[in-house]
Amino acid sequence: MSVATRRALYGKMAGDATLTGLLGTPKSGYSQAIYYERAPSGAAFPYIVFSKQAGTPRYAMSARAYDDDVWQIKAVGKDDGVDLSADKVDNIASRLDALLTDGTISISGRTQLYLRRESDIDYAETADGVNYRHAGSLFRLIYE
Amino acid sequence: VRLASVKSRVPQIASRMDDAAEEAALEAAEEIAADAASRTWSDRLAEAIHVEVHDGKVFIVAGNGDVFWGNFEEHGTTNAPAHPFLIPAAEAHRLGAGTGIARRLKRLADTGR
Numbered sequence: 009m010s011v012a013t014r015r016a017l018y019g020k021m022a023g024d025a026t027l028t029g030l031l032g033t034p035k036s037g038y039s040q041a042i043y044y045e046r047a048p049s050g051a052a053f054p055y056i057v058f059s060k061q062a063g064t065p066r067y068a069m070s071a072r073a074y075d076d077d078v079w080q081i082k083a084v085g086k087d088d089g090v091d092l093s094a095d096k097v098d099n100i101a102s103r104l105d106a107l108l109t110d111g112t113i114s115i116s117g118r119t120q121l122y123l124r125r126e127s128d129i130d131y132a133e134t135a136d137g138v139n140y141r142h143a144g145s146l147f148r149l150i151y152e
Numbered sequence: 153v154r155l156a157s158v159k160s161r162v163p164q165i166a167s168r169m170d171d172a173a174e175e176a177a178l179e180a181a182e183e184i185a186a187d188a189a190s191r192t193w194s195d196r197l198a199e200a201i202h203v204e205v206h207d208g209k210v211f212i213v214a215g216n217g218d219v220f221w222g223n224f225e226e227h228g229t230t231n232a233p234a235h236p237f238l239i240p241a242a243e244a245h246r247l248g249a250g251t252g253i254a255r256r257l258k259r260l261a262d263t264g265r
Contacts, residue, residue, distance in 0.1 A: 061239045
């Protein structure tokens with residue numbers, strides 16, 4: 009259900025040199041530090057994780073009129089000891105907003121109608137004594 | 153005569169509008185909270201999903217003093233992918249919630265109750 013939109017979003021992000029320049033070294037076997045749903049074990053920080061948060065088909069006159077998706081796209085950073093991870097992930101989140109809000113993506117077999125940042129994600133996580141930061145947004149994507 | 157009748161109900165409707173909107177929003181929030189609870193695998197998290205009202209605004213809260221990890225479940229961590237339960241529930245009820253609030257306000261305008 010998500011293949012075309014997932015690839016379209018990935019292609020948009022991976023094709024932006026400014027965004028990829030803010031990311032860590034991709035894990036072996038990956039061309040960019042942009043991962044779907046979860047990052048592979050041992051991936052270098054910071055990286056982007058994106059996943060589909062909700063997808064709602066809308067119907068009109070007994071036929072599907074359009075699909076209304078919410079995509080979570082966020083940067084994840086690891087506290088590197090000099091406490092710059094917040095700046096790093098915030099910069100990536102800002103670039104994602106600039107790139108995707110009202111940006112054009114190419115969805116195979118479908119037509120994009122709307123793409124905008126809708127709300128922000130910003131939280132910290134501590135695992136095994138290490139601090140991580142997550143920053144990004146929920147983007148609404150509507151396509152027919 | 154009809155104009156006078158309408159005018160006389162305006163203050164009554166206006167005074168009840170906030171209450172009516174809050175009642176409808178609460179009803180919609182309870183439905184979304186129940187739906188969200190049904191979408192999570194964790195019984196503890198499901199039981200912790202509840203509705204709160206602060207300053208006239210209605211919130212659906214996924215957590216309590218013991219269950220603090222609803223946010224991690226919804227958005228993911230460095231070790232676990234996101235398992236969204238709240239946003240899909242809100243999305244599924246988005247149109248219905250708006251319609252319910254509009255219907256409640258229309259009833260107030262039509263009947264004054």
